[in-house]
Amino acid sequence: MNLYSKYFKLYKVPFLTAVFCVALEAICDLLSPTLMSNIINTGINEGALSNVYYWGGLMLTITAIGAGFAVTRNILASKVSQRVGADLRYDLFEKIISFSEVSTDKIESGSLITRMTNDTSQVVQFVNGIMRIFLKAPITCIGSIVFASLLNFRLSLIIYSVVFLVVVIIIVSMKLSYLRFYQLQKAMDKVNSVVQEYLIGVRLVKAFGTYEKETDKFENSNINLMEKGVSSQMIMTLVSPIITFIVGIGTVIVIFIGSKLFSLEMASPGDITAFTIYMAQILTSLIMITNIFNAFVRTKASTARIKEIFDCKSDFTSSGEEKELNGDIEFQKVTFAYPSGSGVPAIKDLSFSIKSGQSLAIIGPTGSGKSTIAWLLLRFYDVNSGKILVNGHDITELDIDSVRSNIAIVPQKPMLFSGSIAENIRWGNKDATDEMIYEAVNKAEGSFIEKMEGGFESLLGSGGVNVSGGQKQRISIARGILKKSSILLLDDVTSALDAITEAKVRKNLNSKENKQTIITITQRCGTAMAADRILVMDNGVKVGYGTHDELMDTCEVYRDIYKTQIESSREV
Structure with a gap:
């Protein structure tokens, strides 16, 4: 053997x-x-x-x-x-x-x-x-x-x-x-x-x-x-x-x-x-x-x-030559189908760009390819055709650690590990000081942590079974903020938060002091409206891109989402 x-x-x-x-x-x-x-x-x-x-x-x-x-x-x-x-x-x-x-x-x-x-x-x-x-x-x-x-x-x-x-x-x-x-x-x-x-x-x-x-x-x-x-x-x-x-x-x-x-x-x-x-x-x-x-x-x-x-195929190898990247992102005619899937493209001929420091919201029906954009940006998969540029560089030509070290992701389903809350947050930056952790937690509206019996040293069960869904999300958001990367990916991370807490978190992230490029994947039109640009996806295809006002005039899919969520709630 x-x-x-x-x-x-x-x-x-x-x-x-x-x-x-x-x-x-x-x-x-x-x-x-x-x-x-x-x-x-x-x-x-x-x-x-x-x-x-x-x-x-x-x-x-x-x-x-x-x-x-x-x-x-x-x-x-x-x-x-x-x-x-x-x-x-x-x-x-x-x-x-x-x-x-x-x-x-x-x-x-x-x-x-x-x-x-x-x-x-x-x-x-x-x-x-x-x-x-x-x-x-x-x-x-x-x-x-x-x-x-x-x-x-x-x-x-x-x-x-x-x-x-x-x-x-x-x-x-x-x-x-x-x-x-x-x-x-x-x-x-x-x-x-x-x-x-x-x-x-x-x-x-x-x-x-x-x-x-x-x-x-x-x-x-x-x-x-x-x-x-x-x-x-x-x-x-x-x-x-x-x-x-x-x-x-x-x-x-x-x-x-x-x-x-x-x-x-x-x-x-x-x-x-x-x-x-x-x-x-x-x-x-x-x-x-x-x-x-x-x-x-x-x-x-x-x-x-x-x-x-x-x-089995290993992840993309690192050359050890990391470089600091800004938040400029551009998708050029990107098409991608999951290798183990049906073969039908999850994203088809997608093109858009966003400048460093701007915020982008990606919205669309379930299965429209929103999360796939995040996985491609992190280079979990390579595109079938087209290019993804970060800071003007094709990500396939960049060192994989350079790409991922410059991107922080807060996933849709918070993943916490057994250990203290502080240890979980420090996943974002193992060298972070206590002050840096407090700052990240405050931006994530995680004041509940200090009210817990053990504070930041409170122990979490595997998967964070001993905290609520909203608390998990805020700990996960704090971890992403603490990384202080040039790009912050938020994949529907406020779904378990009430409207008031979500608005506070969104305000903290969109403050003038924050120079990050923030990409928010969301189902909520109210969340998308706060972004500088909105990308509307439907069945893997871009059907709209622009500000809220522009999309209300030009994008039928976006108007339908707005009417369903915003106008319907007002009528109620």
Whole structure:
């Protein structure tokens, strides 16, 4: 597996040391039947007690040495496998956080969690097994055949036949098992996704009382996982008894033919005893080899899933040459369709421009492409055609960190993290002083923070579950303000605020002291009216651009929105 060559190079010395210990341990185990044969042939049969002591003592010594090698390889196997697991999880997480939006859309979060946990654990177990028992099994099996052949070639022909049959069974079982194990991991993805969806939407489930629907959904996924688990294990479950049966028959044949050869003085009792022990070792080794291939097939399936993550497209790389940009923005005939979507453009032939320090409101019906403009400006995606210019530069030619460091976004759905309120706000600027935080919070009308028992050090639950929707939005707005970037993107961020609080926030952001270019994506005509320019979108197409008064004269879509929201409310 080329994917793991990096980790092999890192831990090559302890890995090879463990392999060396496994080989020596196997040799010690292989010597035991031969020594037992010598005890019987030269000691017990001849009545020489001294030979029994000699060969018996040598056998105990070799067994003790083998135990020492076993302890050493167990310690090395545990350390190396856990280190490989830690490195692999780190590399996976590092890759995931560098995902492009296309890659994020490709693999759902539930599957990513399964791959980072269950699939990685499978790899760890496989690495541990290789260093502990997997290498020992083939060495013991081959060694038993060799030592048995040296004792009595005629009897060894039985072993060759047994091993051939078992190898055929193992190969067939491998081919049948791989697809089943891959489907098992996908079924586990589905279970994780169902649980994750419930945990994210638990309040909505409670509000609508759809427990039974969620339970049925989980039950279906859970039963599917159980069935896939049974299916994947069934083949291996049948293989081990079959192998035991075949080897058992071989042992009976060895004893039967051995007794015939003994009567012809072509085999000694010690040889037959040693052969019986070697057959037992071969049986144990073959079952271990079956388990090895079982683990290999499952690890191969997990490796394919892990490789899918590493093969995913990363976000645009940074050259490290950041530059400060002003807020001049221009879209030139931009067309874009989401890569994993229907292929229908979300934005078609869009052109507009805004100067640094001005404010722009983007308004339009749901699904008109408003948020897509923000994602393109942040370069989460690249346009299919046309250009986006910032400060006169094509953003595809700018360093990605330069683009994003000069843009602050406050998303439509506030995303807060577990930790204090101050820590969440400092996401906007990790070096911000307390004074800078207070200033940002005041602009976001976040006076409620100081009234909380812990103030700015009040702890938030994951996702900000212990604050209201409006409070989340104001914390999120403060974080965006604190970044002090040349461009501030507000994606429908005042939807949870009352009209008075929204007006105060809007006034603070549009003050003369604020030199930022502010782009506000909104559903509210009242919010859009306060901007210097308004861009009206409908079904991905620009249908109006200008001031409120200009659009009232020239844009039917804008007039309809105004009449629906403003004039209707006045009549009420």
